[in-house]
Structure formats: structure tokens, C-alpha cells
Amino acid sequence: MKIDEFNNAIKSKITGAYELKEDSDSYGNSNAWVILENKRDVEVVAKAIKAYKGRCVVATAYKNEKENTHTVVYHFDINGTIVNMQLVTDNQSVHSITPILKSADWAEREMREMYDIEVLGHPCSDRLFLDYSLVKGVLNEYISLSKMQTGLSDTDVLWSKINKGAES
Template sequence: MNIEEFNNAIKSKLYGAYEIKEDVDHYGNDNSWIILHEKKDMEVIAKAVKAFKGRCVVATGYFNEADNTHTVIYHFDIDGMIINVQIDTDDKTVISITPILRSADWAERELREMYDVEPIGHPTKDRLFLDYSIAKGVLNEYISLSKMQMGVSDTDVLWNQVNKGVKA
């Protein structure tokens, strides 16, 4: 399996334009990138990965402050070959691929929780790690290191709950 074979499987099925960057790591392992411009093409990619008996390893999201967009990168594995597929979104949504690849489940839920990017069509709405009292998209915020390390809170939520417990 190589990136050329994968490209042959997807090129006639994609709805939009895309770029492919073939690459290898220091040790000669395939580590290629595909950049999509059409959101629903991620479903095409996921179906192709499934057809090759691959899996979603994880997805990475980050916020681009300069143009107020988010970048989402899905990292797929097909028998040891990594394919990184990138899509940018300006409306904080992507099309969920979890209905196609179950292995993307947690990755998409974490994306929603940390960056408030909604994977449309994801079967689970529950929080993954953070409590509901913490707003979605907390990693979009700037939080200083001192605040992060000291755990200083802007709110009295914690102490109100403690006081409520003491009074009870």
C-alpha cells in the first residue's frame, strides 16, 4: 500500500479540489498529507480508508487566530502507512466520519469539547473529559501560564458549591 494507490482510489470520487503532498519520515515510512477544500470530501476519504481496512488514529484541531478559522487534521493508518488529511473550517463545523469509521469517535468528541468544532452527525453528544460547567472550546481561549499553573479561577462556582456543602 502506498499513497499513489490511495490517491487512485479517491481522485474520481472527491467533490472538490485537493492537494497531495507525498512525504516520508526520517526512517523512510510514508507520511503523506492531503489537503481538502470541500468538507464532505472527508467522508469520501473515510470510506476509502475503511475499504483499505484502515483506521482513524486521531484527529488534531487548532484555532487560527489570524483568519478566525479552525484547522482539523485527521491522521489515518492503513497497514502502517500514515495519511494526514487536513481541512479548514470557518464555521466551526466538520462532517463527522464516526458513522463510517468508529475509530474516530473519541477524536471528534474531543475536537468538539476543546475547540467547539462540531462534528455534524456524530452519534454521541456527551462530554468526553471536561465537566459541563466548563464552556466548550476552552483551547480557543488565551489562558496565561501563571493562571494555568495556579488553577486560579475567574468565577466563584467552586467556592459557592463548597459553601453550599458546608451549610447543608
């Protein structure tokens, strides 16, 4: 699949501005990036992926330095070419593409529990992996709750037992 061909498929339908770039690794595998300004345009891209018989591989999110904003990256595959779609959300929500691409199902559910990013219109509201004893958005925090509360990590506790054993 040529990147220009894919661009033709999306350019007339996208509402906001977007950037298209391409990189490749030392083995010659190309990697396309679609960087969206308007996060609603995810649906346009997802439909184009579907039209090319592609699939959603996975999605990633990370917290930005700017307060309360997250960058979300979807990774798609069209017959061996990776297409990455990047967008920014400032209200911890995105519009689900699972109704268009079933293969995005788990990736979006995980985004919800790991980053507390709501996935609007996702067909399933259950948690996927994260136990209900844990609060949503665990990957937003850098320091674990127990360390925050007691100032001690499990490693600290175990090593103090070793040191006691060595003394006695």
C-alpha cells in the same frame, strides 16, 4: 500501501480540489497528506480508508490567525502508513466520519469540547473528558479564566505565601 493507489481510490469521487503530498522521516516511514478544499470530501477519504481496512488514529484541530477559522487534521493508519487529511472550517463545524469509521468516535467528540467545533452527524452528544463546570472550547483560549479575572495565577498565589513565610 502506495500513495498512488490511494489517490486512484479517491480522485474520481472527490468533489473539490485537493492536494496530495508525501513526506518521510529519517527512518524511511512515509506519511501522506491529503489537503482538501471542500470539507464535505471527508466522507470520500474516510470511505477509502475503510475500504483499505485502515483506522482513524486521532484528529487534531487548531485555531488559525484568520478570524473564526480552524484547521482540522485527521490522522489515519493503513497497515503501517500514516495518512493525514487536512481541511479548514470557517463556521466551527465539520461532518462526522464516525458513522463510517468507528475509530474516529472519541477524536471527534474531543474536537467538539476542546475547540467548540460542532461535529455534524456524530452519534453521541455527551461530553467525553471536559467537566460540565468548564465551558466548551478551552483550547481556543490562551489565558486561563482565573488568571483573566484576578490577574493572578495559582503559581503567583502560592509563591506569595512562600515569600511571606520566609519573611516571618
